[in-house]
Amino acid sequence: xxxxxxxxxxxxxxxxxxxxxxxxxxxxxxxxxxxxxxxxxxxxxxxxxxxxxxxxxxxxxxxxxxxxxxxxxxxxxxxxxxxxxxxxxxxxxxxxxxxxxxxxxxxxxxxxxxxxxxxxxxxxxxxxxxxxxxxxxxxxxxxxxxxxxxxxxxxxxxxxxxxxxxxxxxxxxxxxxxxxxxxxxxxxxxxxxxxxxxxxxxxxxxxxxxxxxxxxxxxxxxxxxxxxxxxxxxxxxxxxxxxxxxxxxxxxxxxxxxxxxxxxxxxxxxxxxxxxxxxxxxxxxxxxxxxxxxxxxxxxxxxxxxxxxxxxxxxxxxxxxxxxxxxxxxxxxxxxxxxxxxxxxxxxxxxxxxxxxxxxxxxxxxxxxxxxxxxxxxxxxxxxxxxxxxxxxxxxxxxxxxxxxxxxxxxxxxxxxxxxxxxxxxxxxxxxxxxxxxxxxxxxxxxxxxxxxxxxxxxxxxxxxxxxxxxxxxxxxxxxxxxxxxxxxxxxxxxxxxxxxxxxxxxxxxxxxxxxxxxxxxxxxxxxxxxxxxxxxxxxxxxxxxxxxxxxxxxxxxxxxxxxxxxxxxxxxxxxxxxxxxxxxxxxxxxxxxxxxxxxxxxxxxxxxxxxxxxxxxxxxxxxxxxxxxxxxxxxxxxxxxxxxxxxxxxxxxxxxxxxxxxxxxxxxxxxxxxxxxxxxxxxxxxxxxxxxxxxxxxxxxxxxxxxxxxxxxxxxxxxxxxxxxxxxxxxxxxxxxxxxxxxxxxxxxxxxxxxxxxxxxxxxxxxxxxxxxxxxxxxxxxxxxxxxxxxxxxxxxxxxxxxxxxxxxxxxxxxxxxxxx
Numbered sequence: 029x030x031x032x033x034x035x036x037x038x039x040x041x042x043x044x045x046x047x048x049x050x051x052x053x054x055x056x057x058x059x060x061x062x063x064x065x066x067x068x069x070x071x072x073x074x075x076x077x078x079x080x081x082x083x084x085x086x087x088x089x090x091x092x093x094x095x096x097x098x099x100x101x102x103x104x105x106x107x108x109x110x111x112x113x114x115x116x117x118x119x120x121x122x123x124x125x126x127x128x129x130x131x132x133x134x135x136x137x138x139x140x141x142x143x144x145x146x147x148x149x150x151x152x153x154x155x156x157x158x159x160x161x162x163x164x165x166x167x168x169x170x171x172x173x174x175x176x177x178x179x180x181x182x183x184x185x186x187x188x189x190x191x192x193x194x195x196x197x198x199x200x201x202x203x204x205x206x207x208x209x210x211x212x213x214x215x216x217x218x219x220x221x222x223x224x225x226x227x228x229x230x231x232x233x234x235x236x237x238x239x240x241x242x243x244x245x246x247x248x249x250x251x252x253x254x255x256x257x258x259x260x261x262x263x264x265x266x267x268x269x270x271x272x273x274x275x276x277x278x279x280x281x282x283x284x285x286x287x288x289x290x291x292x293x294x295x296x297x298x299x300x301x302x303x304x305x306x307x308x309x310x311x312x313x314x315x316x317x318x319x320x321x322x323x324x325x326x327x328x329x330x331x332x333x334x335x336x337x338x339x340x341x342x343x344x345x346x347x348x349x350x351x352x353x354x355x356x357x358x359x360x361x362x363x364x365x366x367x368x369x370x371x372x373x374x375x376x377x378x379x380x381x382x383x384x385x386x387x388x389x390x391x392x393x394x395x396x397x398x399x400x401x402x403x404x405x406x407x408x409x410x411x412x413x414x415x416x417x418x419x420x421x422x423x424x425x426x427x428x429x430x431x432x433x434x435x436x437x438x439x440x441x442x443x444x445x446x447x448x449x450x451x452x453x454x455x456x457x458x459x460x461x462x463x464x465x466x467x468x469x470x471x472x473x474x475x476x477x478x479x480x481x482x483x484x485x486x487x488x489x490x491x492x493x494x495x496x497x498x499x500x501x502x503x504x505x506x507x508x509x510x511x512x513x514x515x516x517x518x519x520x521x522x523x524x525x526x527x528x529x530x531x532x533x534x535x536x537x538x539x540x541x542x543x544x545x546x547x548x549x550x551x552x553x554x555x556x557x558x559x560x561x562x563x564x565x566x567x568x569x570x571x572x573x574x575x576x577x578x579x580x581x582x583x584x585x586x587x588x589x590x591x592x593x594x595x596x597x598x599x600x601x602x603x604x605x606x607x608x609x610x611x612x613x614x615x616x617x618x619x620x621x622x623x624x625x626x627x628x629x630x631x632x633x634x635x636x637x638x639x640x641x642x643x644x645x646x647x648x649x650x651x652x653x654x655x656x657x658x659x660x661x662x663x664x665x666x667x668x669x670x671x672x673x674x675x676x677x678x679x680x681x682x683x684x685x686x687x688x689x690x691x692x693x694x695x696x697x698x699x700x701x702x703x704x705x706x707x708x709x710x711x712x713x714x715x716x717x718x719x720x721x722x723x724x725x726x727x728x729x730x731x732x733x734x735x736x737x738x739x740x741x742x743x744x745x746x747x748x749x750x751x752x753x754x755x756x757x758x759x760x761x762x763x764x765x766x767x768x769x770x771x772x773x774x775x776x777x778x779x780x781x782x783x784x785x786x787x788x789x790x791x792x793x794x795x796x797x798x799x800x801x802x803x804x805x806x807x808x809x810x811x812x813x814x815x816x817x818x819x820x821x822x823x824x825x826x827x828x829x830x831x832x833x834x835x836x837x838x839x840x841x842x843x844x845x846x847x848x849x850x
Contacts, residue, residue, distance in 0.1 A: 058134050059132070059152055061132075062150070063128045064148045070124050070328070071124055087219065106141075117133070120243075124324045125357070138150055149353070154344075155316075158266075158314075159339055159372075183301075185213045187301045187644040189303060190326040190329070191337075192309075192322040192334070193273070193307070194265070194266040194268045194311075196237065196307075198227075198234075200610045201279065202274035202296070205236050218238060218329060219329055222239060228262050235302075240304075241322075243306065244310065245318065247310045247313050247315055250313050257312070264612045266616050267618065270610040271629055271633075271634070272633060272634070275634060276298065277640075278295065279299055281295060287518055289420075308321070314338065339384070347587075349593070350593075356737065358388060371636045374579070379583065381581050387753055390659050392602050393576075393604075394632045395603055396572055402414055403416055403561060403562075405502055405558055407538050416516050418563055426560075430470050432469065433469045434539060435454070436453055437551045438466050443460055445460050453476045455492045456489070458492045467498075470498070470501065471502070474504055476509065480509050489503065490519055493521045494520070500560040571670055573601060575679060578632075579693070581692050581693055584597035594757045595753070596753070597692075599696065600695045600696055600697070603634070605634070607634040608628050609629070645705070661774075663695070663755065665837075666697030666839070668698075696754065707774065709771040709773055711754050712772060719737060720741075720744060720745045747767060759823075761791070761845060765813075769840065789820060790817060791816055793828075795810060818849065823844065825842060
């Protein structure tokens with residue numbers, strides 16, 4: 029009897045502990061975790077070698093289906109055997125290029141998964157974000173590459189570009205099917221599908237858009253979605269995805285009309301490329317789980333190019349940058365012969381702000397082009413102050429001057445509202461201003477605390493102007509806050525931004541000289557007059573390219589401590605500043621752009637699709653080239669000079685400041701499509717080389733490499749800098765090293781190259797051989813001996829130039845930090 033009681037008590041205790049554990053798992057706040065498992069994904073099952081030359085696996089074959097089911101079953105089995113029933117929700121199984129899954133569960137349950145058999149890696153989800161006409165002409169495409177590829181009617185034909193983004197606006201003319209010029213290319217290598225839903229009817233996939241899918245399990249688990257904007261279909265309610273897709277592959281010659289004004293015609297870089305849409309970012313939230321699921325599907329579908337104008341704001345906390353789930357997903361996309369381009373980030377101009385880390389993806393930096401939209405404020409004394417704003421002029425087109433009123437002098441003295449800057453200076457609230465004073469006037473609003481802390485908006489100024497009947501508005505800089513950054517945005521009322529304190533002081537001085545105040549400081553007579561000029565007319569005389577201030581900078585780094593890595597980032601500079609492209613009228617995140625079909629945006633998000641489109645043109649011409657060969661062609665032919673023949677400049681921390689750029693600002697230089705189509709020599713690296721690169725990193729955890737990639741370290745490159753990249757970066761040069769680069773002649777004729785080295789400060793460089801002759805399809809090794817002669821402990825820059833007898837020029841950027849000479 030006593031034994032029975034004891035057994036019952038023990039059983040009750042066990043049930044109680046189990047119940048407490050179960051309750052505790054619900055009490056914890058759940059999160060999303062991404063998990064990698066042992067075993068090859070479908071794309072690489074039974075294939076021990078990296079697949080090259082564009083060969084695609086067939087996800088619809090019986091063998092692929094059987095293996096995919098086996099992987100899904102293994103995911104379910106490990107979850108069921110490791111975690112408590114009801115304590116988790118599996119969001120995705122990754123089977124195509126990754127073997128793993130995403131699960132929504134409590135941290136304590138995720139800890140159990142880390143120790144479960146067959147589990148290689150568990151990483152907590154991190155939020156993803158967006159990296160937010162004329163550029164084809166600036167890049168020389170109509171007369172150059174497009175002409176080589178049969179004109180705009182053929183440029184990009186047969187290539188499928190995938191976009192992991194916010195979706196697409198299917199009714200936009202940039203994505204319309206051209207009945208006059210139907211597609212004739214064979215894209216049988218691609219096997220996407222069209223998911224329909226709200227705002228995305230079945231005919232949305234029209235031949236130009238060849239596939240559209242959405243991935244929302246992560247978003248739905250991470251947040252309460254807003255059904256009015258977080259539409260569960262491939263439709264783009266934000267605009268960003270449409271902008272990116274049309275920049276890379278939008279139809280040629282689409283008229284850009286905003287507020288009734290014609291701004292020219294917009295064309296994608298590869299206007300005949302097809303578009304595959306993978307919606308993974310929503311207005312409310314973006315998750316890494318949805319992005320990785322989208323990448324896994326895009327590779328399975330067979331895209332040729334993958335564009336990621338989205339990314340993570342910060343490096344991983346507990347692993348090296350190269351081994352995060354996001355970077356591993358890109359590595360396996362690369363293994364599957366997909367060219368991957370990503371935005372370098374928008375956190376410049378500080379050093380080591382890039383969010384593109386790995387050598388297997390091309391990181392695009394952003395530059396200004398030579399187009400400028402310059403507005404103006406004409407004062408009654410004849411002075412003309414430069415401004416910013418895509419705005420119509422005030423009535424009379426500058427010939428009629430209107431009363432100029434400072435918002436602080438038009439405060440409604442009887443109003444019951446707080447006397448804070450948003451009310452009395454920043455024109456955010458109509459009730460704060462006296463309508464009798466401001467109606468029909470040009471009102472000066474001042475950049476103050478609300479704009480500084482990002483609670484005040486231009487949209488609110490415009491709403492106030494409409495409500496009270498302003499003739500126009502001016503937002504001026506405030507000496508207390510310094511110059512601000514202004515972007516040309518279309519306004520539905522006349523207005524301009526004056527972002528420089530020096531110009532704002534001129535306006536203020538004139539205003540005070542013309543305004544009569546009583547002894548108490550109250551205005552008795554408003555005698556200042558002004559008119560707003562047309563800000564919608566473009567000029568094309570600016571220095572360009574210039575690295576954008578926001579564009580994230582190198583050097584690349586390996587961990588959360590920002591220890592430098594021997595990889596050049598960003599890789600390449602492309603147009604990303606003030607780019608016209610398609611938009612979504614809903615504009616869920618930018619109310620000021622709602623109702624528009626086009627938007628003028630800036631960001632490395634805009635630079636990445638330029639590179640994607642150019643890569644598509646190269647892939648079209650050379651279908652057997654691997655992604656690394658395409659990346660090499662883009663890099664080695666880039667220009668380090670601007671349109672004045674001077675070294676490319678970069679915008680600094682101070683608004684309007686410029687400095688001579690380095691490779692950590694611009695990558696190898698500004699992309700040159702026509703030269704990239706005929707590079708002469710290319711350098712190539714494949715999946716096994718990237719594994720060897722990882723295994724060469726000093727002090728790296730080789731078990732972590734095995735966990736992330738599924739491959740044991742069997743070969744080291746000796747130095748990470750020996751990876752066969754089209755650049756050489758050494759973050760800690762001690763005395764002397766020799767690195768090697770291997771070149772392949774992709775031209776049609778033999779050629780002789782002469783080698784020249786311009787050494788970075790504190791180094792000497794010897795090249796062996798100093799010259800070489802190379803036949804088509806042959807390879808040639810070049811040994812680069814780098815000696816430290818001065819311990820500067822700072823990066824300095826040089827280059828290797830290979831000049832061919834048939835006029836090919838191959839540039840290899842050098843970024844070296846000498847730390848010891850002995």
